[in-house]
Amino acid sequence: MTENKQHPMEKLKEQLLYILNVIPPGSNIYYLDYPFHTNIGDLLIYKGSEKFFENNNIKVQARYSVFNFPKDLSIPKNHIIVFHGGGNFGDLWVSHQRFRESIISEYPNHRIVILPQTVYFKDNNNYIKAKKLFSKHSDLHIYARDKRSLKQLKGFSKNIYLSPDMAHELWPITPPTPSQKKNLYLLRTDKEVNKKNRFKTQKNQNVVDWNDLVTKKDSKKVQEIKKEYKNKGVSNAESWYKFSDYLINKAISLFSTHNKVITTRLHGHILACLLDKKNILYDNSYGKNNQYYRTWTHNVNKSKFIK
Template sequence: MSTPAPLADLVMQSRDLLSDVMGAAPTVALLDFPAYTNAGDSMIYLGEMAYLDALDRQVGYACSIRDYDRGALRARVPEGPILLQGGGNFGELWPHHQQFREQVIADFPDRPIVQLPQTMDFQPGAALERTRELYARHRDLTLLLRDRAGAERAAEWFPHQRVEFCPDLALGLGPLAPTRTPTHDVVLLKRTDKESVNDAAALNCGNHTVTQSDWELTGDTESRWNRLEALGGLLSLNRFTRRRTVGIHQRLYDQQANINLAAAIHNLSQGRIVVTDRLHAAVLAALLGKPVVATDNVSKKVSNIFRDYLGALPGCYFAEDLAEAGQIARTLLAPSGVPLPL
């Protein structure tokens, strides 16, 4: 399966930067595994693992928020960088993850820590000032931002840290193959959480068939994921079991992430094109070679990343809202097959 040149360029850019910020240490720790059914965060995790494999780095310790044990981290990775999961929870919108990130930074003031590419959603105020003060005390903290505007703002707000722009690491998955023949013209994958700003009723695709969903697991797939999550919970009941089962946890994480990714591919494969307000549904559609029309979320991360690099991938379009997305979808599905200008 060939890799489009724009994607290959983004992957190489990220790989070179990761090699630089991690240094020469052969073993790393990777914290904040996304132990939930959001396929986008699973894509980021699997992309991170692909980059680490390509760079010949071993993950000596991995954990979710629930499984974190600083003693186990010190024992298994006594030196070398601590990597914090990338995504969209750097700031105030998802405080639980930001609190965990700050706990790790406080626990390891002398270790190199790399925050993998994030979207930042701080507003000027007490939360930002508290984070700035904590981060300024750390001796070797690198912040990677996955959009250029965020990187510029972070460089201003966190002047004591190294700040770099780095594309979203889910792109490290590379080209993927659909797993079924389309049964609908359009898959509308729409957020149902607090980041949503669109009304699904605004999408008008004319006579074309539309199926709507969000990231989700159902049936046997959901049961498999829940069994893995329950097992992980049992292994985290106390410090003794957490420290003796770190390797098992890492295998569970890989299985959970791959279940989420497989379900997401199966979902998007049912449409000829994809319309979405989820960043990683747009990324996944592009990796599957499907035309995709993206709209924004509350933090504008979709439009920022589309402008910076996602829009350079073949078949990617941006709409200001779902009404415009419907117009683009109808054009893409027209019998003439005339492509839209990018």
């Protein structure tokens, strides 16, 4: 008899359970900075986080994004403040960093947890300022998404940990349709583009970025939901939760119809892994993808990183 080996993706999902040392089962939390936009990668992190809370009896009492957090809100002392993870820790995506800094300053006596993040500062002065502010908080817990980020976070808090991305909680995702086409190219087109990457795509191959999955009708719907939330002060995000499911299912359907995914997006790689699909990952502008692959997904058999 041959022993069944545990799938590397299952191991990565199990790694997330260490977060329960800081957010114990049964905790009441405020979930802040969840993504209210159409980037599928951030939405996968969002869904993984919500599933993690649900699977471990973590009670989300309120949810606020960076755009609808009330200025006059008072978070109860016995509630843990939990920040969404991702790749916006630093000075590249400024509004999210400023939001974190304002909450850390405003709530010095609450436990604050930042779910797995990649760290990147272009300006060392911004790095020094952030470290000074963060280090003053006595109960701040930060999860780094790769080993380089863990090293950079030294001095930000006494409570620094290494963890995979929250999207791994979604393992496994069953493809809804069989593969029909050869390769899907998911190539980023935003400020994290790596100009060194060169791709020779064939006529029959699909080349997209996340925003290509979002129609004008979808964008209009997002604005309608934002208006609803801002006017009514809604904190539990039910309509957004459903609509973001719809957007993610679009991506899952697209990935499912291809045999292989070639991508410069970290969550293009992670979604392919969640679907147990062959994929090739190239780097973004500042080495985020390389660092993540080296730290976590290099053991996933169907994945490959190309410098």
